[in-house]
Amino acid sequence: MSIETPMQFAPRGTLMIQGTTSDAGKSTLVAGLCRLARRGGMRVAPFKPQNMALNSAVTVDGGEIGRAQALQAIAAGVDAEIDFNPVLLKPTSDRGAQVIIHGHAHANLDARAYHAFKTVAFDAVLASYARLQQRFDAIIVEGAGSPAEVNLRDRDIANMGFAERVDCPVVLVADIDRGGVFAHLLGTLACLSETERARIRGFVINRFRGDISLLQPGLDWLEARTGKPVLGVVPYLHGLTLDAEDMLPSQLHTRGDSAEVLKVIVPALPRISNHTDFDALRAHPQVDFSYVRAGTAPPPADLIVLPGSKSVQRDLAWLRENGWDRAIDRHLRYGGKVLGICGGMQMLGRTVDDPEGFEGPAGCVRGLGLLDLDTTLTADKLLDNVTGRLTLSGGPAPVRGYEIHMGRTTGAALTRPAVMLDGERPDGAISADNQIAATYLHGIFDTPEACAALLGWAGLREAVALDYPALREASLDRLADTLAQSLDLDALGAMFA
Numbered sequence: 079m080s081i082e083t084p085m086q087f088a089p090r091g092t093l094m095i096q097g098t099t100s101d102a103g104k105s106t107l108v109a110g111l112c113r114l115a116r117r118g119g120m121r122v123a124p125f126k127p128q129n130m131a132l133n134s135a136v137t138v139d140g141g142e143i144g145r146a147q148a149l150q151a152i153a154a155g156v157d158a159e160i161d162f163n164p165v166l167l168k169p170t171s172d173r174g175a176q177v178i179i180h181g182h183a184h185a186n187l188d189a190r191a192y193h194a195f196k197t198v199a200f201d202a203v204l205a206s207y208a209r210l211q212q213r214f215d216a217i218i219v220e221g222a223g224s225p226a227e228v229n230l231r232d233r234d235i236a237n238m239g240f241a242e243r244v245d246c247p248v249v250l251v252a253d254i255d256r257g258g259v260f261a262h263l264l265g266t267l268a269c270l271s272e273t274e275r276a277r278i279r280g281f282v283i284n285r286f287r288g289d290i291s292l293l294q295p296g297l298d299w300l301e302a303r304t305g306k307p308v309l310g311v312v313p314y315l316h317g318l319t320l321d322a323e324d325m326l327p328s329q330l331h332t333r334g335d336s337a338e339v340l341k342v343i344v345p346a347l348p349r350i351s352n353h354t355d356f357d358a359l360r361a362h363p364q365v366d367f368s369y370v371r372a373g374t375a376p377p378p379a380d381l382i383v384l385p386g387s388k389s390v391q392r393d394l395a396w397l398r399e400n401g402w403d404r405a406i407d408r409h410l411r412y413g414g415k416v417l418g419i420c421g422g423m424q425m426l427g428r429t430v431d432d433p434e435g436f437e438g439p440a441g442c443v444r445g446l447g448l449l450d451l452d453t454t455l456t457a458d459k460l461l462d463n464v465t466g467r468l469t470l471s472g473g474p475a476p477v478r479g480y481e482i483h484m485g486r487t488t489g490a491a492l493t494r495p496a497v498m499l500d501g502e503r504p505d506g507a508i509s510a511d512n513q514i515a516a517t518y519l520h521g522i523f524d525t526p527e528a529c530a531a532l533l534g535w536a537g538l539r540e541a542v543a544l545d546y547p548a549l550r551e552a553s554l555d556r557l558a559d560t561l562a563q564s565l566d567l568d569a570l571g572a573m574f575a
Contacts, residue, residue: 087111087567088118089216091574094241096221096278098252098262103284103312105146105323106557107251108220112154113558114567115216123162123214124150127203128222128236130167130175131324132351132388136461136480141181142166145354146220146323153554161206165199165235167192169349170389170437180206183459183484186436196233200243203235207244216574219246226269238274247279247573254293255285255314260300267304279573280309282565287314310565318557319361319549321354326369334363340538341366343379345402347393348372351386352482355419358523358546364538372396376405381415381536384422386520389437390430390453390485393421394445403446415536416448416514423506423516424485427451436484448514449507451489459484464519466499468531471512474498475531479521487518497522 095111097104108124115122124147135148141160151158160181167175174188177195179202187195210217225237225248233239241248252262267275281300286293290311297308326346333339342359346369359365370376382405387393397403406416418426424445431442432455445451462481467474477497495504496515506517515535523529526543533541561567 086118087114087562087571088120089115089122089571089574090120092211092217092219092244092246093570093574094219094221094246094248096225096237096241096248096250098224098226098250098266099256100223101325102251102253104220104251105150106318106320107282107284107312107561108218109146109150109153109320109554110557110561111218111570112150113554114562115218116153116155117558120215121156121213122154122216122218123156123210124154124220125161125207125210125217126163126220126222127207127240128165128167128199129163129323130169130222132168132349133322133324133354134166134168134352134482136463136482137162137181138463139181140461142178142459142461142482143181144323145321145352149321149550150218150220152550153558161209164202164206168351168388171392176388181461183457193233196235200233200235200239203240204243221248224266225274226266228269238270238277241277242273245575247575248277249280249282249309249570249573250278251282251284253284255287259283260296263300264303278306280307280569282309283311285314286311307566307569309569310561312560312564315557315560319357319546319553320557321357321550326350326353327360330369330371331367332360333366336364336542338539339364339366340381340533340536340541341368341377341379342381342383342536343368343370343376344383344385345369345376345397345400346371347385347387348396349388349393351388351421352520353385355385355520355523356383358529358544361546361549362529362533362542362544364533364542372400376402376409379409379414380538381417382406382409384416384418384425386419387421387425390421390424391432391441391443392438394425394430394443397425397446406446406448410448410513414513417532417536418514418516419522420483420518420520423451423518424453424487426514426516427453427487427489427491429453430485431455449489449509449516450491451487451507451516453485453487455484456486457484460518464499466497466503466505468497468528469495469508470515470531470535475527476525477519477522477528478525479519481518482520483518491516
């Protein structure tokens with residue numbers, strides 16, 4: 079396999095990236111290809127027909143899409159919009175999810191009910207795709223999970239069902255780092271129909287470590303066995319700073335390289351949402367950061383952050399089952415700081431009431447009682463990209479972020495807001511003793527000045543203003559540079575149709 083990098087990657091039409099498994103690298107590959115197409119002067123759109131994720135973003139047109147598609151939009155140099163991800167599923171339990179259609183909540187459905195609903199969802203997918211075709215030179219589509227899930231073939235809208243309907247070519251990506259890459263590729267082909275197999279035009283092997291000359295005999299065998307080309311082998315890229323689609327990072331603990339570090343811990347809630355809030359902390363040179371899983375006692379820390387949750391009442395119960403209520407009380411007695419973000423803010427209050435059962439069984443539960451707040455979940459979801467300033471001690475700091483929540487919160491604690499949004503709208507709360515802060519604002523650590531101010535509030539002297547968006551941009555460029563060296567972009571560009 080010989081690859082010569084072209085001067086530019088300027089595709090026109092549509093290409094779909096599917097994977098042999100979840101987390102094979104589809105989202106990352108699409109992001110890198112979007113950046114390369116943008117460099118080639120193309121107006122390119124990312125597209126994922128159906129996504130299942132609890133990490134989401136607010137679009138420029140006031141809707142909600144998967145976080146991965148928002149990242150891909152950044153790579154493409156365009157504003158995120160609802161048509162990039164027309165169907166988003168946000169799990170509320172092992173069997174049910176909130177169904178987001180064209181950026182807005184449609185219903186809470188269990189798996190069987192959603193399967194029946196797919197014909198309606200597919201109409202939304204096709205409408206979005208048609209609109210994108212009118213406005214963009216190229217569309218790079220990301221599949222979901224694996225096309226080999228034969229039990230889901232009926233009414234499939236996420237993988238081959240979409241590709242067959244719109245007649246687009248497919249590239250199949252596999253992760254060699256987890257082992258069994260040739261079995262994954264051949265096994266996936268074996269599970270497809272004859273027309274679906276013909277639709278796959280080539281393979282990409284992802285996350286390779288080692289001497290590629292030792293892999294070459296396997297690549298030759300794969301091409302001879304399948305009659306399909308290996309379009310490239312992408313090396314394992316360490317240290318990329320990119321928003322995760324859904325799963326928590328495999329590395330739960332990161333430690334900065336500074337002499338003085340602030341220790342931050344976050345409970346790994348079963349239904350944690352928008353944990354991308356903490357990517358800037360994980361990359362910060364002065365932060366020792368840990369996600370703490372079930373069954374592990376919360377370790378000593380300077381700052382405890384309660385994250386967002388798709389099922390606040392259930393995750394509150396999980397916190398108590400794992401001793402976090404007692405750990406937080408002890409932490410505060412010794413002078414530690416606590417920050418609640420979105421669902422975490424709701425947990426810090428006196429009550430969380432879900433009268434209609436939007437996130438689980440209907441009813442009102444007792445919160446941690448650390449702030450004078452009460453929250454009621456309502457059918458309408460607030461979605462907004464906002465700017466403002468922090469009101470923490472040490473002076474105001476500019477902040478930019480987004481709101482995604484169904485709860486409406488009231489209480490005396492709101493008279494001491496943590497953030498003043500543009501238009502002088504107050505958000506969140508700060509306790510009278512300055513130990514507890516809460517906000518509905520996601521992405522609060524991404525703004526360099528706000529990140530430094532929050533770390534200073536939590537006890538870090540001379541906190542560095544880490545520019546997370548700049549790190550993300552550098553990672554996207556590094557990813558694109560690597561793909562340009564690793565893939566046959568001439569062959570890939572010719573596959574778009």
